[in-house]
Amino acid sequence: METTWKERLSGQISPELGREIDIFETQLELRRIGKLDEKIFAETRLRRGVYGQRYDNGRRHDGLRTQQLGFPTGELTKGPETMWDAPGMLRIKLPFGGITPEQMEVLADVADEYSHGVLHVTTRQGFQLHYIHIDDTPELMRRLASVGITTREACGNSVRNVTACPLAGVCEGEAFDVTPYAKALSRFLLGHPDCQDFGRKFKIAFSGCTDEACGLVKMHDFGAVARIRIENGMERRGFALYVGGGLGTVTQQAKLFDEFLPEEELLPTAQAVCRVFSRLGEKRNRARARIKFLVKKLGIEKFRELVLEERKILPQDLLWTSYLKELPAWGEKPLKEGKETSLNTRYDDFNEWLGTNVMSQKQKGYAVAVVTLPLGDLNSFQLRQLAGLARRYVGKNVRTTVEQNMIFRWVSKADLPALYSELEVLGLGESGAASLVDITACPGTDTCKLGIASSRGLAAELGRSLRLVGEDDEAVRRLRIKISGCFNSCGQHHVADIGFFGNSRTVDGFKVPHFQVVLGGQWDNNAGSFGLAIGAVPSKKIPEVVERIIQQFRSNRQQSEPFHSFIERVGKKQLRAWIEDLMRLPTHDVAPDLYTDWGDVREFSLGDLGVGECSGEVISQFQFLLADAEREVFEAQLKHEEGDLLEADSLAYSGMLKAAKALIQQQIKDIGKEPDHVVHEFRTRFYDTELFFDQYAKGKFGRYLLHRYEAGPVGENTEAVHQLIEEAQLFIDATHACSAKMQEQSVLQN
Amino acid sequence: MELQRLIIQRPLEFGSILHLKELIPVFHRWIQQQLIKDHLLIDVGDYLHLKRDPKLLLVAHEGTFSVIYSPEGLALQYQRRRPISGMFTQRLEKIWNTLQLASRLLEQETALEGKIHFEANRFRIIVNELLWTETTENAPKVLEETIREAFRKEAGMSGFTVTCSMPDTKERLLLEFEVTSIQDLDSTISSVEQICA
Numbered sequence: 001m002e003t004t005w006k007e008r009l010s011g012q013i014s015p016e017l018g019r020e021i022d023i024f025e026t027q028l029e030l031r032r033i034g035k036l037d038e039k040i041f042a043e044t045r046l047r048r049g050v051y052g053q054r055y056d057n058g059r060r061h062d063g064l065r066t067q068q069l070g071f072p073t074g075e076l077t078k079g080p081e082t083m084w085d086a087p088g089m090l091r092i093k094l095p096f097g098g099i100t101p102e103q104m105e106v107l108a109d110v111a112d113e114y115s116h117g118v119l120h121v122t123t124r125q126g127f128q129l130h131y132i133h134i135d136d137t138p139e140l141m142r143r144l145a146s147v148g149i150t151t152r153e154a155c156g157n158s159v160r161n162v163t164a165c166p167l168a169g170v171c172e173g174e175a176f177d178v179t180p181y182a183k184a185l186s187r188f189l190l191g192h193p194d195c196q197d198f199g200r201k202f203k204i205a206f207s208g209c210t211d212e213a214c215g216l217v218k219m220h221d222f223g224a225v226a227r228i229r230i231e232n233g234m235e236r237r238g239f240a241l242y243v244g245g246g247l248g249t250v251t252q253q254a255k256l257f258d259e260f261l262p263e264e265e266l267l268p269t270a271q272a273v274c275r276v277f278s279r280l281g282e283k284r285n286r287a288r289a290r291i292k293f294l295v296k297k298l299g300i301e302k303f304r305e306l307v308l309e310e311r312k313i314l315p316q317d318l319l320w321t322s323y324l325k326e327l328p329a330w331g332e333k334p335l336k337e338g339k340e341t342s343l344n345t346r347y348d349d350f351n352e353w354l355g356t357n358v359m360s361q362k363q364k365g366y367a368v369a370v371v372t373l374p375l376g377d378l379n380s381f382q383l384r385q386l387a388g389l390a391r392r393y394v395g396k397n398v399r400t401t402v403e404q405n406m407i408f409r410w411v412s413k414a415d416l417p418a419l420y421s422e423l424e425v426l427g428l429g430e431s432g433a434a435s436l437v438d439i440t441a442c443p444g445t446d447t448c449k450l451g452i453a454s455s456r457g458l459a460a461e462l463g464r465s466l467r468l469v470g471e472d473d474e475a476v477r478r479l480r481i482k483i484s485g486c487f488n489s490c491g492q493h494h495v496a497d498i499g500f501f502g503n504s505r506t507v508d509g510f511k512v513p514h515f516q517v518v519l520g521g522q523w524d525n526n527a528g529s530f531g532l533a534i535g536a537v538p539s540k541k542i543p544e545v546v547e548r549i550i551q552q553f554r555s556n557r558q559q560s561e562p563f564h565s566f567i568e569r570v571g572k573k574q575l576r577a578w579i580e581d582l583m584r585l586p587t588h589d590v591a592p593d594l595y596t597d598w599g600d601v602r603e604f605s606l607g608d609l610g611v612g613e614c615s616g617e618v619i620s621q622f623q624f625l626l627a628d629a630e631r632e633v634f635e636a637q638l639k640h641e642e643g644d645l646l647e648a649d650s651l652a653y654s655g656m657l658k659a660a661k662a663l664i665q666q667q668i669k670d671i672g673k674e675p676d677h678v679v680h681e682f683r684t685r686f687y688d689t690e691l692f693f694d695q696y697a698k699g700k701f702g703r704y705l706l707h708r709y710e711a712g713p714v715g716e717n718t719e720a721v722h723q724l725i726e727e728a729q730l731f732i733d734a735t736h737a738c739s740a741k742m743q744e745q746s747v748l749q750n
Numbered sequence: 751m752e753l754q755r756l757i758i759q760r761p762l763e764f765g766s767i768l769h770l771k772e773l774i775p776v777f778h779r780w781i782q783q784q785l786i787k788d789h790l791l792i793d794v795g796d797y798l799h800l801k802r803d804p805k806l807l808l809v810a811h812e813g814t815f816s817v818i819y820s821p822e823g824l825a826l827q828y829q830r831r832r833p834i835s836g837m838f839t840q841r842l843e844k845i846w847n848t849l850q851l852a853s854r855l856l857e858q859e860t861a862l863e864g865k866i867h868f869e870a871n872r873f874r875i876i877v878n879e880l881l882w883t884e885t886t887e888n889a890p891k892v893l894e895e896t897i898r899e900a901f902r903k904e905a906g907m908s909g910f911t912v913t914c915s916m917p918d919t920k921e922r923l924l925l926e927f928e929v930t931s932i933q934d935l936d937s938t939i940s941s942v943e944q945i946c947a
Contacts, residue, residue, distance in 0.1 A: 002885055003751040055792060062782045069790060071811060085811060087792065105920055112922065113755055113878055116807055116814045116829065118797060131809055133831065374799040382802055384920050427801025446795070460799045599796045601775040 005139045009146045017145040020152065024048050025138040026631055031078065035634065040627045042079025043619040047158050049091040049151025050137050052079065052613045053130060053447050056086035063602030078134055081610065087131040089447060090114075091154035092144065095186035096164035096179055096206070097125030097400035103147045104387035104398070108380035110140050119383055121376040123440060123492055124161045124203070125400045126154065130447050152190060155613065157198040159274075162186040164206040165214030166401045169332060170361040170368060170409055174208025175226035176237055178215075180330045181266060182206045184323040188267050189274065197278045197621040199289035203246075204270070207526050210240070216402060217526040218254045219245045219495060221291045222273060225526065229260055237263045243273060243303070244295030247489035251530045252292040255300040257307075265311075267320040272310040275669075276303070283620075315670055332410060335395035338365025339414035350420050353431040358416060361409070369408045369419060370433035374463065375441055375456050376404030378428070385426050393419055402492075403440055405433060436470050436479050437463050440492060444485025444502060445597065449610035451485035453502025453513040453539050457598025459483050465543050469550060476550055479563055480523050483515070493518050495527040497563045498546060503536055504606055508588045513539040513597040513604050519549065519575060520567030532567060534575045540594045541582045548578055622739060625662035626732065629655040633728045640725060645716045652721070652728040653713075656705045659735040663692075666742065679709045692738050701727075701734035751885065753893075754833045754841065757876040757922075758849050759818070761825040763867040768824070770798060770805050770817060776859055777808045777815075786810065786851060788844075808852075813845075815852055820874070826853055829878065839900045877923040890914040894925055 002008040013021075027044055030036040036044075058069045071085030078084050092107070099107075107127060111119045114136045115129040122128055132140070141151055153159055162182050169177035185204065189195050195202070204222045207215025217223030224239035238260045245254025261269055273291075280298075282289040295303050357370040371386065378386075390398050390408065397409040411419060423429040432438050439462055442448065444455030462481060470476035482496035486503070493499030499518035504511050514536040521531030537545050557566045567575065588595055597604055632655035639648035657675055660682040664671050667685060671677060683706065686692040692702045704727035714720040762768075774794060781791040795807030804816035804827070813830045828849040834841040856866045875897065883889045894912050913926040 002881070005881060008881060008885070060781075060792065063778055064782055067781075067784075069792060069811075071790065087809065087811075108920075109880055113880065116795070116804060116809070116816065118800070118804065131814070131831075374801075377797065377800055379800060379802045379804070381921075387920075457796070460796075463799065599774070601778055 005142050009142055012146040013142060014145070014148075017150060018142070021138055021141045021145060023628075023631065024141070026635055027627075028134065028138065030631060030634055032076065032084075035630070036627060038077050038079055040619055040623055042082065042613070043156055043624075044627070045078060045134070045137075046156030046613060047153050048137070048141070049093070049154030050078075050132075050134060051089040051091055051155045052082050052449055052610070053087050053089045054445070054449050054451065054608060054610065056083055056088060056449065057081045057610045058083045058086065059608070061602065061605040061607040066607050079613070082613075084134060088134060090129045090132045090137065090140065090151060091122070092127040092129070092149060092151050093154045093161040094126050094149070094400060095162050096168070096182040097166055097402075098179070098183075099398050099400060099406075100147070100396045101387035101390045101398075103149055104383050104390070106143055106147045106149070108383040108387070110143050111380045111383070114140050117380045118377055119380065120443070121373055121378075121400045121404045121406065122161075123376075123402050123404060123442070123490065125163050125166070125402055126161045127400070128443075130443075150190070153195075155201075157200055159186075159189045159192075159195050159202045159204065162189075162204045162206070163215070163402055165208050165212070166399045166407050167214060167359070167368060167409075168206070168208050170363060170366070171208055171212075171214075172360075172362040173212065175228045176208065177330070178206040178208050178224070178226050180323065180327055181224070181239075181263070185267060185270055188319055189270065192271070192274070194271055194274045194278060196624065198274075199281045199283040200286060200291075202274070202277065202291065211525055214402075215526055216492075216495065217242055217245070219247050219251075219492070219527040220254060221246060221277075222270060223254055223526070224261075224266065227260055239263070239266060241269065244292040244300070245527075246290050246292040247492060247494050247530075248290070249287075249487045249489075250292070251489075251494050252296065253530070254292075255295055255303075257300065257304055264321050264324060268311055268314055268317070269307065271314060271317075272307045275310050275314075276306050280306070332397050333395070334363075334366060334397070334410040334412070335393065336410075336412045336415065338363060338410075338412050340365050341414040341416075349424075349429070349431070350417060353420055353429060354416065356431045356435055357433040360413075363410075365413055366409075367411050367413050367416060369411050369416065369423075370401070371406040371408065371423060371428050372430040372433050372438060373405050373428070374430070375439070375459055378406075382426050382428055385422075386428070389419065389422055403434065403438060405438070434480070435477050436481065437466050438480075439463055440480075440482040440496070442484050442490035444483075444491075445600070445608070448485060448490075449613065450488060451502065452504055452606065452609070453485055453515060454597040454599055455483040455485035455491055455500075455502060457600065458500065458515065458539060458542055461598050462543060462546060466546065469547075473554060475557070475560075475563070476554060479550070479553075481546070482521075487516075493521070494530040495521040495523050496531065497521065497523070498549060499531050500542060502539075504604075505536060505538075507585045507595075510588050510595050511604050511606055512585060512595050515539055515542050517542075517545055517579065520564040522564045529564065531564075532572055532575070534572060535579065535583055537579060537582050538585055538594055539597055544582055545579050548582075549575075552578055622662045622666060625658055625665070626735060629658035629662065629732050629735075630729075631655075632658065633725060633732065636725045636728065640718070640721055643718075645718060645721045646713065648721050649713050649715075649724060652725045653708050655728045656708065656731045659732045660686075660705055663735055663738060666739070675709060679705065682706075686738065691742070692734060694734060694737065701731050704728070704731045751882055752833075753838060753877065753879055753882045755830060755878040755882075756842070756845055757827060757829045757878050758845055759820055759825045759827040759874040759876070760849060760853055760868045761820050761822045761872055761874075763869050764823060768862070768865045772862060772865075773806055773817060773856075776856075776861055777806065779861075780808065780855070785855060786815075786848065788812065789848070813848065822872075825874075826856065826868070828852065838896060842897070842900060871929040873927050875925045875927070880922075883923045890923055890925070893923065897925065897927075 031041040073084045076084040120128045164182040168179045202221045205215045205220040207217045207225045223242040229236045241257040241261045242254035243257045277291045359368045394408045394410045439459040441455040441459035445451035479497040481498045482493045484491035484493045484501040500515035516536045517534040518531040522528040632651045636648045636651035664681045687702045777794045789810040789812045791810045793809045803818035806817040808815040812832045816827045853868045911928045
């Protein structure tokens with residue numbers, strides 16, 4: 001009988017994914033026994049999607065005092081200031097938000113067993129689970145891997161989940177379906193060697209058209225908008241490519257890199273961009289390490305020039321274009337025949353849902369139905385039931401959205417009433433998608449270490465208070481509210497009509513939760529412009545701010561003036577005047593409630609703020625490779641103990657090769673995995689030059705590698721294998737020393 | 751394999767009228783005073799915006815307490831998260847005791863002014879470990895018999911009705927217990943405590 005998921009799922013997980021998870025499990029063990037540095041482990045786990053959560057530094061302000069949380073494993077950490085036992089978050093990638101019923105069921109299962117049965121859809125079309133214990137993560141990852149889901153590079157300084165317009169393939173206005181391109185680029189860059197040495201994260205988005213919001217291309221590091229060009233009477237596919245956009249504390253609109261990048265150039269150009277970012281991007285100052293700062297510093301022309309130079313020297317890769325051959329066969333298959341049907345008036349709620357949550361597809365007889373998730377949340381039961389609904393109505397055609405909802409695509413219009421009824425039973429039949437009450441909020445102080453104010457608490461309150469607002473005014477109803485718990489913009493407040501981000505002010509000697517009001521951001525045109533900061537208002541007075549701004553918009557807009565134009569016309573001075581009185585607070589003894597946050601009865605404090613992990617740890621590629629080499633030598637020891645001598649020999653040798661490669665990569669980027677190549681480069685660059693030599697042992701440690709390479713496997717001789725493992729460890733130690741020596745020399749030369 | 755991940759639910763008496771928000775300050779105070787034995791209480795989670803469960807969470811390192819809507823109405827649930835050493839009955843005992851302690855604290859909570867009373871004779875056990883359910887032959891029967899035996903053995907209880915359900919094969923294995931005679935639930939729990947002491 002299988003007693004572990006590893007045994008039970010054997011054969012259901014791709015060997016590559018399975019091996020990656022095994023490696024992560026070994027890394028956990030190495031950290032647990034103190035053989036892996038906490039910073040390296042922190043970035044390692046982040047790149048596996050294993051993220052920190054509020055209070056994981058072992059401290060929590062309980063409203064009276066800061067409690068030290070005495071976790072059972074004591075001082076053991078999973079990163080700087082991050083206790084091993086502390087609950088954490090797991091981020092799960094779903095490229096372009098695509099999800100199948102089978103995947104939904106497994107997600108529901110793991111949410112039940114390892115979390116508390118609630119799943120959260122993120123603004124990057126992924127999922128997050130909270131309150132996860134790190135010891136459970138390998139098992140959890142295996143279960144996800146069994147249905148083709150990875151958490152790899154969901155956090156850390158890596159390429160994050162690739163997002164795409166959720167209507168891709170079914171939208172009337174698109175140039176073409178960007179889904180296969182998003183999928184191909186996501187696969188291509190996952191774990192790619194050229195994406196392992198970034199100073200910060202890297203976000204990619206695709207859109208099928210220029211005008212709509214769906215892809216939010218202009219706020220991304222790398223954004224592609226589908227374009228078709230007629231050449232010699234033939235349609236040619238390509239992309240308008242944008243680079244260097246971003247939100248965060250310093251917002252920047254992405255710059256146009258190429259008006260028309262042919263489809264076959266998409267992957268190599270992305271690779272070249274990654275290389276330039278990796279080589280020239282800031283590494284030390286993480287506040288300026290996103291690619292937007294590099295683009296700004298160099299200017300788009302120079303940046304483009306560098307990328308195109310890099311593109312020319314990239315080694316040819318068949319993966320760049322192999323997926324294009326499959327494109328003619330690409331396409332989603334509807335589960336049922338599309339039927340046009342009269343949908344008028346069953347009853348009011350249905351009609352309202354129909355009006356806000358359903359869009360016709362370009363394919364006749366089909367519609368897209370949005371399942372509105374309050375604050376992006378749903379529970380495991382609902383997700384399991386949604387999987388059942390998907391099987392009955394649309395098959396695999398379900399996606400998540402950047403507005404934290406889910407959509408069913410390819411719904412036969414005749415099925416809409418039945419689908420609605422079933423959603424309603426599940427508590428998922430709320431109307432109001434993409435409206436004033438469909439509020440986006442980051443996790444904020446609920447679970448995020450950086451959260452200052454309760455974004456979700458505020459969103460829940462606004463969701464309640466605004467339910468009936470705008471029913472008589474479509475322009476008001478269509479306004480979007482987005483909330484971030486701090487200045488880092490995870491709630492995308494800059495691109496909302498009405499946005500907020502959390503901060504704090506000291507009033508009357510008390511810390512008070514506030515939100516900065518940001519008005520007039522443009523959601524359309526792929527996040528076409530960013531909003532205007534008006535002023536900070538106490539959190540509890542924000543509903544009144546929204547009410548006033550809406551009232552002014554109702555009364556003073558000119559004909560069909562869009563909200564962002566209205567805000568621009570009115571100007572900051574007047575806008576501020578409308579809310580200025582709300583920025584002031586009565587004293588604490590008069591209104592103590594105003595000094596607390598939404599949904600939290602504790603006295604407000606900033607004492608729970610931790611060190612963010614959004615930016616990860618800046619660990620060099622060299623450090624990573626060395627840690628990986630050490631992990632292999634550790635595994636070699638385990639295999640030796642188990643009596644698997646051939647595997648132990650192979651792992652020890654592989655560890656030495658990885659260490660050598662780490663050194664070589666400090667001098668040349670393109671080095672393959674082949675031992676012949678690695679050993680040759682090591683010999684000529686480090687051994688023959690005596691750079692690798694120890695002051696006393698001279699070339700002894702280097703010879704360990706050369707000897708194993710020349711002599712081949714040591715055979716099934718336990719002593720010989722044991723000796724090789726010891727030599728491998730000494731070789732890695734010498735690699736550390738050699739690198740330090742090179743750095744010293746570099747400092748002296750400079 | 752060892753069954754570790756269990757959930758136990760106790761429904762509130764029909765007619766308990768409570769605004770769930772009232773529980774938020776109560777849970778925060780429990781954290782301040784670390785009121786649950788052998789538990790490190792960490793945080794309160796507010797999911798009142800969900801139309802389904804959970805509504806509120808009290809998160810501890812060892813397990814999570816949730817206020818939920820069971821089919822019969824409001825219930826308190828304890829979901830064990832971290833493993834417990836010992837035999838199954840010992841693990842069961844610890845989980846029982848924890849839920850019992852939390853239930854009593856709520857019943858006695860002065861801020862709630864006696865609004866909460868738990869049903870004396872009903873509880874549910876959910877196996878939150880799919881691997882166990884999938885790999886144990888006749889899992890529902892095995893579990894039911896093990897739990898019955900634990901109660902029956904020394905407490906001399908015979909008045910159980912047990913309903914077992916896996917409403918959908920995708921859902922968790924659930925056993926619903928109703929104690930119809932001899933002793934009420936609190937005595938049952940005490941008996942189990944004695945058995946396992």
